[in-house]
Amino acid sequence: MLRQLIGRASAVAWCVLTSVGVFAQDAALPRHAPYPGGVAVVKIGEADSRVLEVLFDGRRVLTQKRAEGWLAVVGLPLDAKPGRQTLHVKAGEDAPKRAYDTTFEIKAKTYPAQHLKISSRFMEPTPEDLQRNERDQVVIARAKNHWNPEAPPSFVLDLPASGRLSARFGLRRVLNGEDGSPHAGLDVAVGTGTPLRAAAAGRVIATGDYFYSGKSVFVDHGQGFITLYIHMSRIDVKEGDTVERGATLGLSGATGRVTGPHLHWAVLLNGVYVDPELFLKTAR
Numbered sequence: 578m579l580r581q582l583i584g585r586a587s588a589v590a591w592c593v594l595t596s597v598g599v600f601a602q603d604a605a606l607p608r609h610a611p612y613p614g615g616v617a618v619v620k621i622g623e624a625d626s627r628v629l630e631v632l633f634d635g636r637r638v639l640t641q642k643r644a645e646g647w648l649a650v651v652g653l654p655l656d657a658k659p660g661r662q663t664l665h666v667k668a669g670e671d672a673p674k675r676a677y678d679t680t681f682e683i684k685a686k687t688y689p690a691q692h693l694k695i696s697s698r699f700m701e702p703t704p705e706d707l708q709r710n711e712r713d714q715v716v717i718a719r720a721k722n723h724w725n726p727e728a729p730p731s732f733v734l735d736l737p738a739s740g741r742l743s744a745r746f747g748l749r750r751v752l753n754g755e756d757g758s759p760h761a762g763l764d765v766a767v768g769t770g771t772p773l774r775a776a777a778a779g780r781v782i783a784t785g786d787y788f789y790s791g792k793s794v795f796v797d798h799g800q801g802f803i804t805l806y807i808h809m810s811r812i813d814v815k816e817g818d819t820v821e822r823g824a825t826l827g828l829s830g831a832t833g834r835v836t837g838p839h840l841h842w843a844v845l846l847n848g849v850y851v852d853p854e855l856f857l858k859t860a861r
């Protein structure tokens with residue numbers, strides 16, 4: 578059994594918990610891809626129970642009530658170690674309220690390497706650049722960890738622009754011969770000025786012009802399911818805007834750390850970047 582009851586906790590602490598939102602029974606789930614950079618779909622409770630909150634690595638996780646029971650849709654970071662992982666579950670609408678742990682397994686995955694040459698400005702940032710980046714990272718971290726309790730109406734995402742997929746998610750990057758961070762998004766080769774469309778309906782939770790990412794838009798789809806569009810030349814939306822699937826967010830460009838114009842598109846679950854291709858119709 579996946580579910581393992583490990584104890585009871587004080588009922589008092591749970592009174593403050595809010596509902597996890599609308600049940601989206603019809604939303605097709607992302608594919609179970611339990612490896613670093615993937616998504617684990619884990620049963621966390623029976624359909625007649627009520628799950629209030631699930632934590633993975635200290636972060637809230639998206640949950641869904643389905644006919645087969647409650648499921649957690651967990652984003653797995655690229656640096657996750659293969660092996661057994663634990664979800665902390667809090668459940669119970671009325672007494673008895675309870676807390677238990679559920680485990681699942683992360684499998685190993687090796688992503689290919691990619692060698693890149695980039696301008697020295699970004700390899701050797703000035704103190705001003707570093708200060709700017711520090712400020713950027715505070716804003717970016719807030720957007721990445723935004724939590725809206727409403728369930729996403731769909732897990733299906735549309736590619737924001739049509740073009741060749743020029744760099745897949747997870748590539749281990751070697752920048753001018755030095756190890757860099759792995760590629761935490763999907764690059765689409767589009768020239769400057771191509772309209773970029775919202776991958777699904779949602780709400781704009783942040784826009785900005787950041788040192789590394791350039792002009793960027795974050796769209797929240799609910800329960801930590803967030804899409805991010807970066808290196809844009811123009812932003813046509815503002816924080817708080819509600820956008821429909823396919824709405825134009827702005828235009829592609831080459832702002833920030835880039836080797837040329839393209840869209841870098843990223844998808845977040847529980848604050849971690851996961852492979853956007855897991856949500857495209859073609860991958861389902």
Ligand SMILES: [Zn+2]
Binds near residue numbers: 760762763764840841
């Ligand atoms: Zn990229």
